[in-house]
Amino acid sequence: MRRVLAFSLLLLALAGPFGSTGEGFTANWAALDTAPGSARALAAGYWWGTDELGRDAWVRLCLGLRGSLAVSAMAVGLSAALGLFLGASLGTLRGFAGTVAARVVDILASMPLTLLALVLVSSLGRSLWSVAAVLGLLGCVPVARAVRVAIVAAQAEAHYLVAGLHGATSFEQFRWTLLPAMGSACQTSSVLLLPQVLIAEGTLGFLGLSIPDPGISLGGLLVESAGRATQAPLAVVGPSVLVFLLLLVVRPR
Amino acid sequence: MPAAPKRPNTLRAASQEGCRAGGRVVTEGDRKRVRAGIAADASGAPAGAVLPTVFRLLRSVGSLLAAALGAVGLCLFLMKAIAGGPFRSEQLSDPVLLANLDAAFGLATPWWQQWVQWCAGAVQGSLGTSFQHRGVEVTTLLASAWPVSVLLGAFALALGLALAVPSAVLVARARFGAAGRRSLASWWPTSLAFGAFCLEALMGALLCVPTYVSAPLMLVAAAGLTELPPVASAGDGVLRFTQAALVLAMPVAAVAFRWILLGLAEAASAPWWTAIRARRLSERRRWWRYALASVWPLLAGRLAPLAAELLLGSLAVELVFGLPGLGQLLGAAALHRDTPVLLGAVACSVVTVRGAQALADAWTVGWTALSLPTRNAGGLA
Numbered sequence: 001m002r003r004v005l006a007f008s009l010l011l012l013a014l015a016g017p018f019g020s021t022g023e024g025f026t027a028n029w030a031a032l033d034t035a036p037g038s039a040r041a042l043a044a045g046y047w048w049g050t051d052e053l054g055r056d057a058w059v060r061l062c063l064g065l066r067g068s069l070a071v072s073a074m075a076v077g078l079s080a081a082l083g084l085f086l087g088a089s090l091g092t093l094r095g096f097a098g099t100v101a102a103r104v105v106d107i108l109a110s111m112p113l114t115l116l117a118l119v120l121v122s123s124l125g126r127s128l129w130s131v132a133a134v135l136g137l138l139g140c141v142p143v144a145r146a147v148r149v150a151i152v153a154a155q156a157e158a159h160y161l162v163a164g165l166h167g168a169t170s171f172e173q174f175r176w177t178l179l180p181a182m183g184s185a186c187q188t189s190s191v192l193l194l195p196q197v198l199i200a201e202g203t204l205g206f207l208g209l210s211i212p213d214p215g216i217s218l219g220g221l222l223v224e225s226a227g228r229a230t231q232a233p234l235a236v237v238g239p240s241v242l243v244f245l246l247l248l249v250v251r252p253r
Numbered sequence: 254m255p256a257a258p259k260r261p262n263t264l265r266a267a268s269q270e271g272c273r274a275g276g277r278v279v280t281e282g283d284r285k286r287v288r289a290g291i292a293a294d295a296s297g298a299p300a301g302a303v304l305p306t307v308f309r310l311l312r313s314v315g316s317l318l319a320a321a322l323g324a325v326g327l328c329l330f331l332m333k334a335i336a337g338g339p340f341r342s343e344q345l346s347d348p349v350l351l352a353n354l355d356a357a358f359g360l361a362t363p364w365w366q367q368w369v370q371w372c373a374g375a376v377q378g379s380l381g382t383s384f385q386h387r388g389v390e391v392t393t394l395l396a397s398a399w400p401v402s403v404l405l406g407a408f409a410l411a412l413g414l415a416l417a418v419p420s421a422v423l424v425a426r427a428r429f430g431a432a433g434r435r436s437l438a439s440w441w442p443t444s445l446a447f448g449a450f451c452l453e454a455l456m457g458a459l460l461c462v463p464t465y466v467s468a469p470l471m472l473v474a475a476a477g478l479t480e481l482p483p484v485a486s487a488g489d490g491v492l493r494f495t496q497a498a499l500v501l502a503m504p505v506a507a508v509a510f511r512w513i514l515l516g517l518a519e520a521a522s523a524p525w526w527t528a529i530r531a532r533r534l535s536e537r538r539r540w541w542r543y544a545l546a547s548v549w550p551l552l553a554g555r556l557a558p559l560a561a562e563l564l565l566g567s568l569a570v571e572l573v574f575g576l577p578g579l580g581q582l583l584g585a586a587a588l589h590r591d592t593p594v595l596l597g598a599v600a601c602s603v604v605t606v607r608g609a610q611a612l613a614d615a616w617t618v619g620w621t622a623l624s625l626p627t628r629n630a631g632g633l634a
Contacts, residue, residue, distance in 0.1 A: 058610075067318050071500065103316075103319060103323065104323075105323065106316075106320055107320050107323040107324050107327060107603075120331065182509070199463045201468070202463055202465055202566070203463070203465050203569055206465040206572075207568065207569070207572070207584060217464060222465060222469060225469075226469040226472070226573070233473050235471055236469050237470075237473075239466075239468045240462075240469070240470055243462075243463065243466050244461050244462055245468065247460070247461035247462075247463070248458075248461045251460060251461055
């Protein structure tokens, strides 16, 4: 069931704009602010209505889903790469350097996600890449912690010690005993990170700090539609349902 | 070099002693011994040693301060590294004027000097004055915004727990209680099973609704029900507050429900649960008094980060419902580059997050110390 839902959402993000004749970026002054399913919208050829600039709401909904998915995927990929590197450093560094690295991760982990994202996005500027970089940087902390725990656990395993006793070099020990454990931990924590990143991206979009125009994300769409919630409630329901379905797909059971 | 004598595991010894207490009533002496054993196991020192505990406490406080100061330094570095500033705007473009403004507000110095100045001010109890609200102390701004967020967060937490606890107990009774073992032919187990299924589905769905989705939907629903305008006027503060608390309570209820249910499942499979069942107490008393008591330590640890976030205010919810809380203050400070407010808020948030976690840990240890002898002895005093 989850796979079907995931495939449907992916299909909607990629091929959904072809389901309408309208434009997602071009304003149509003849059909401004029409509610989904209303007579005005249907007459103008927009079955899901238009926004206050006359852009096709259905196309924008699909583009918003595409934008959210793209940013989240990039952020999770970056988190995995950064977390793998940081976790390996934390797991293998000893002494003062190890303590400093652990405190740095502690500082990052104890700062509120939204606040740090606000600071970073407002400082780096709004773009698809900067939003993905910020979310990736913030998301790397749990991945790094999971990788560190996996390394420490693997170093206490008998096969790691036996490999050392049989003369394996540090690289060989790392390659054949630590790396598989790290990969598994990184994969698991990255999957668990996906819903958090989606929520964080939506929050940024809601605050106007996610993908800038002409791009759009689901959070940004929610802000747009919240202003005319009483005139067109379905415009709010559309992105809300998509966020709900996305989280339903990616949430761990 | 002779090997150091092995330190006896005082916690285990106390637990075994508690088990041996068997039929007799657990006394206050038993409780004290177990508490001392846990403290000794945690500090790595013999029971009764005070100095290591003090040392651990000081180390925790030092770590907390280091994290807060580190976070402040990180924020200052980021603010300094980026182009622009709080006074850059289209109206103010004269470079001499901007340089004078930067010098007057202490922004011309390197970030580490600003950090040292901020630390010195913080030691004296001053976090500086806001750039955005000219002349207003940061402490005054925080003191006016924080109560709103704390009240909202506490109300949401209480509401979430009030929703989650009965739901989890109901589902646990349907799954692991007497009703779960009975035939579904009679009406009571069938309705209980159906109710449990609905509750689980509802809580699972609530997990998938972030606050930035539920807040506008709540506005739409409220507008539909009461025909109020979506942006509330000044007269209906209580309504806005209740709606915001309800929105924040939803994820809390969903997360708490999961952990309480997990704890209840563990309790139902524990050996002491069999002893309690043998006492032939009513099922309601077994679940509400004994099974639920074993859940609190687990729940405290899991809910602590969430509670800290709630107490720091939710930016999206405060924006949507127009509540002047800490979240809104932080958002505005970050967007307008109001560095003093941002630094004060970051320090507050780090202290709150780490403090909440430390409190939860302390409570878990205390709760375990108080409840362990009772459970080990099967005592139902």
